Every structure is written in structure tokens, then in C-alpha cells.
Amino acid sequence: MTATSPTPEPPNAPSEPARRSTSWFGADGKMGFVHRSKLYNSGRSPAMFDGRPVIGICNSWSELTPCNRHLRDIAEAVKRGVLLAGGFPLEFPTMSLGETLMRPSAMLYRNLMAMEVEENLRSYPLDGVVLLAGCDKTVPAQLMGALSADLPAIMLTGGPMLNGKFRGQDAGSGTHVWQFAEEVRAGRMSREEFGQAEACLSRSAGHCTTMGTASTMACLVEMMGLALPGSAAVPAVDAERARLAEQSGGRIVELVTEDLRPSSILDRRSFENAARFNAAIGGSTNALVHLSALAGRAEVEFPVDEFDRQARDIPLLVDLLPSGRFLMEEFSYAGGVPAVVAELGDRLHGDARTVTGRTVAENYAGARNWNTEVVHPLAEPVQPAGSATAVLHGNLAPDGAVIKLSAASPELTDHVGTALVFDTVEEYYERCDDPDLPVEASTVLVVRGAGPRGYPGMPEIGNLSIPKKLLDAGVRDIVRITDGRMSGTSYGTIVLHVAPESAAGGPLSLLRSGDRVHLDVAKRRIDMLVDDEELARRAEQAPPAGDADAPTGGWAELYRRHVGQADTGADLDFLRGRRGHAIPRRHL
Numbered sequence: 001m002t003a004t005s006p007t008p009e010p011p012n013a014p015s016e017p018a019r020r021s022t023s024w025f026g027a028d029g030k031m032g033f034v035h036r037s038k039l040y041n042s043g044r045s046p047a048m049f050d051g052r053p054v055i056g057i058c059n060s061w062s063e064l065t066p067c068n069r070h071l072r073d074i075a076e077a078v079k080r081g082v083l084l085a086g087g088f089p090l091e092f093p094t095m096s097l098g099e100t101l102m103r104p105s106a107m108l109y110r111n112l113m114a115m116e117v118e119e120n121l122r123s124y125p126l127d128g129v130v131l132l133a134g135c136d137k138t139v140p141a142q143l144m145g146a147l148s149a150d151l152p153a154i155m156l157t158g159g160p161m162l163n164g165k166f167r168g169q170d171a172g173s174g175t176h177v178w179q180f181a182e183e184v185r186a187g188r189m190s191r192e193e194f195g196q197a198e199a200c201l202s203r204s205a206g207h208c209t210t211m212g213t214a215s216t217m218a219c220l221v222e223m224m225g226l227a228l229p230g231s232a233a234v235p236a237v238d239a240e241r242a243r244l245a246e247q248s249g250g251r252i253v254e255l256v257t258e259d260l261r262p263s264s265i266l267d268r269r270s271f272e273n274a275a276r277f278n279a280a281i282g283g284s285t286n287a288l289v290h291l292s293a294l295a296g297r298a299e300v301e302f303p304v305d306e307f308d309r310q311a312r313d314i315p316l317l318v319d320l321l322p323s324g325r326f327l328m329e330e331f332s333y334a335g336g337v338p339a340v341v342a343e344l345g346d347r348l349h350g351d352a353r354t355v356t357g358r359t360v361a362e363n364y365a366g367a368r369n370w371n372t373e374v375v376h377p378l379a380e381p382v383q384p385a386g387s388a389t390a391v392l393h394g395n396l397a398p399d400g401a402v403i404k405l406s407a408a409s410p411e412l413t414d415h416v417g418t419a420l421v422f423d424t425v426e427e428y429y430e431r432c433d434d435p436d437l438p439v440e441a442s443t444v445l446v447v448r449g450a451g452p453r454g455y456p457g458m459p460e461i462g463n464l465s466i467p468k469k470l471l472d473a474g475v476r477d478i479v480r481i482t483d484g485r486m487s488g489t490s491y492g493t494i495v496l497h498v499a500p501e502s503a504a505g506g507p508l509s510l511l512r513s514g515d516r517v518h519l520d521v522a523k524r525r526i527d528m529l530v531d532d533e534e535l536a537r538r539a540e541q542a543p544p545a546g547d548a549d550a551p552t553g554g555w556a557e558l559y560r561r562h563v564g565q566a567d568t569g570a571d572l573d574f575l576r577g578r579r580g581h582a583i584p585r586r587h588l
């Protein structure tokens, strides 16, 4: 068998810059033969090897990640765009992280997926990449890998599902599940009704419909200039998303020609814009962990306190669950990210760079807000400035902790209460419905051992159910503290991401039930009211809670040995930074 026309001349006249892929497909002799030959088995034409940009389509499609299940269709649209622009598209799968199914937590595997993506980009004959992701961890994982490899890259997120509908009302992913579950525990909803809601909340392909982590990350990726303007909020099943996929495919070919890489786009301004934007949309606390990790990969200095500092004068503009009323579908129709950018105006760095080759200001010039109920004007915000995620410090969290104020009860944000401490989340749930649990509305409920090393994987356990005894008494919120995370779809007065975590010997491990704890958000403090001598005595007596050094073998052991704390993004120490995409040694 021969190909339909001879193998083309080695590409790239001397005046053209050599492409990475040329090292594979432009090679003479047996090496070039082997590299091209196998790809002919899919019936490709020799023209594909003429030196055109080879574009990887990095796909986190998986039936185990239902939020990403449509990404194979999206990939076909990306391919059309790549071909139209004169590139050679090659789709490849990556590990996928299904938030709802993976145990102990999809977060345990974010860094593994990032590592896999990075190594794929470096080891294959790729000149640029389109990243396809949607569900919570798949977006940061792909981006982390792409930033470290620093090939020209553009992300297209998968878009949200259509609004959930239950009994004629909109119902949002996550948020309504937590609400309904509490209703069942309080006896106001039957188990049968609860079961009926299951399918109603997931009506189409796409990610969660609330401003949870997936929606937040989609918006922030766009705001940071790594996705096409206007792409974040469009529903997964809207034809517009396929058009955006085509356009992303077209644009990546140009990005390769322009050699515009993430390192020439991202800088401090991009991260400041993301932090400010996160405040305006009432974004997920998880964004702080993921953006810290991304800053580490991009080698941009952006300490976790910056999220607080940047957000302080940004009001909450977007009225979406879990902090507000609407869902992503309405947000999309209101104009999505461009509508918020239009309202924020000069609160953003208009000169930050983006994948379009233009600045933020140029990309969004003329953007309009089409529904001021969903996206409020700056002058009439949903909540005033200062309601975003605050970063706390104190003797309980020397390296930081976070609290999402837009989801907290204002009366609990300056609160002294008695701690009730649990070393594991399982221990808490064994006892939380016990009528004799020593808990009052003023109790500060603490669950530790849920950090990156301790669990391991820093799971979303922070939205701890209210003890039944309090629920029956009509209490809907109490102060909760953990070194874990919470779902971006959750709400409540919950102090999260305590660093260092208890399993790493953080002072959280010294707290005992009965100690007094003071949460003072205005002063950005979280302290246990225990004197230093007593804490020193406890430190000598008791080893840190948790068993972080227990050998487990496999990935979990590598993870536990190398994972950093929440304030630096819970990345592995040896994965931070850029390693580039130098062409590896050849073996033929």
C-alpha cells in the first residue's frame, strides 16, 4: 500500500521557524517513516505532514465524568476549526476527574492529571493544544499541566447544564441537594420526593448549574485570558458552544504561528483580574486553591492574601446560587462574563493580555449587560463590597484560612464559641444526630484531618450538616471550621482551608473540645483563646492529629510526601513552575 500521493518534501523553508512537530513529521529516513506511517492508518492525506501546525485536542471526556460527557462532540467542532485554519488536529484523551464519583476526592488526583497532561504535551509532536474540560478539577488540572509545558494553549470549558427544574421551580446543582437533604432530615420532605428530584437536577450535558467551582473556574479562565471572550457561560448544549469550539480551533492555529504561549499571556494582572472577578461573581472558595496552584505553575507571585486584598472593594454583582437566586443559564442570557466585565469597567486591568492577541479592554469593548436582575450594576450590587471570600490568619491558621462571606450568616462573622472537635469526618457523622451531642447554636464545630495530607486529598467535607438537635430547634447555620474544602455550591459560616493542616502539625491539631474559639472576620482573625504556654504543653504531649506519614504505596504515597498546603494551592512541590516543551531525545 502507498499513500495517495508521495510523502511531501520536508517542510519549513529555511526562512520559516521550525515547528516542534517538524522534528517528528518532517524527518527523513526510518524515523520520519515510522512517525508518519502509523498515522496513515486513519486515512489521512500526506498534506497533513506538510509542516502545518499540529494541534492536540486534550480531551477529558469520560462517561465517569458526566459533566464532560459531551466533549467528544465538542472536539469534532474544534477539529473543524483547526482544519479550516490550516492545522492538523489530533485528539487525545487524558485522565478525567468525575467530581461526583471519585473517592476519596477528585482533588487527590488533580495533580496527577496535571502531570499527565504536561507530559503528553511534551512527549508528543504537538505545536499547540486546545484544552477541553468542564467538571471542577479537570479545568485546573489541564491548565496546570499546560502552564508547566508552556505550549501555545487555549481552553474551551464545557459549559453548564440547562437549569434544573423540580416542581415548576428552578433547582441548582449541589445547592438544592444540600437544601433538600436538610429538609429530609428535618422531616419537611419525604424520601420519595427527594428521590424524584435526582433526575430533575441534571437535564442535559454540562457541568453544575450554580456558581460552584466549575462555573467559577470557567469564568476565571476566560477572565484570565486563556479562553475566548464570551465562552464561559454558554450552556453546554447550545449551538453557540460548538461555534466557540470551531473558533477556538481556528485561533490555536494562529497562536502557534504567533508563538503566543501562556507565559506571554499570564502575569500578575491576569491573577488580580481573576481575584477581583471572583468577588464580583460570588465564586467558589475552591478557586483560591486552584488559582494559587496556577500561579505556582506560571511562576507569578500571588500569595493567598491577595485574593482578599484584591476583592475588598469589589461588590457581589452576580445573583446566582449558592449566594443568590439564579442559575448559569440566566447568567449566559444576561451576557455571561462580558456583562460583568462591562459593569466592572476600570476595576479590572484592561491592559491584561489574552489568547486573542488583544487586551481585556479590546476583547470586551462594547460588551453589554442584558439583564440587571441577574448581573447587577456596580451602583446597585447584590451585596456590597467586602462580601467576597476573606482570608483569615490567627493562632489557629498561621498560614491562612478562608471564609466565603456571601454565603455566611452576617451575625456569625464576629463570634466566640466553644469548640466541639472531631478528628475525622466519619466520627462527626456517627454522632451528629445524637440527641446528647454537647452542641448549642453558639458551638464552633471543628472537623480536622481533612487537609491535603491528612485525608489525603483535601476533600469537600466543609459543609458539615447541622446537628439534628439544632436543626430541630430551627438553627440553620453555625460556625464550622476545617482544614478541608467545601463544594463551591455550598453555603454557611464555614472557615475552610486551615493551613497548616492538622496532619502537617498545624496548631489546629492542638485544639480541644471545650476551648473557646474567636472568629472575627472584620479583623480577618481566627484564634483559639488558649494561651501560648498551654499550647506549647499540648504540643509536647500529643503528636499531631492524623496519620500523614502512613505508607500507602502508589500515587497516594507520592502525593502525601510532596503535597503542599492549601495556601500555596496544594500542588506537589516538584510540579510547581514551568518546565517548557523542549523536544525530547529520539529513540529511532
Ligand code: FES
Residues within 6 Å of the ligand: 067, 099, 100, 134, 135, 136, 173, 207, 208, 212, 214
Ligand atoms: Fe462536575 Fe459539579 S459535579 S461540575
Ligand code: MG
Residues within 6 Å of the ligand: 099, 136, 212, 213, 214, 487, 488, 489
Ligand atoms: Mg463542586
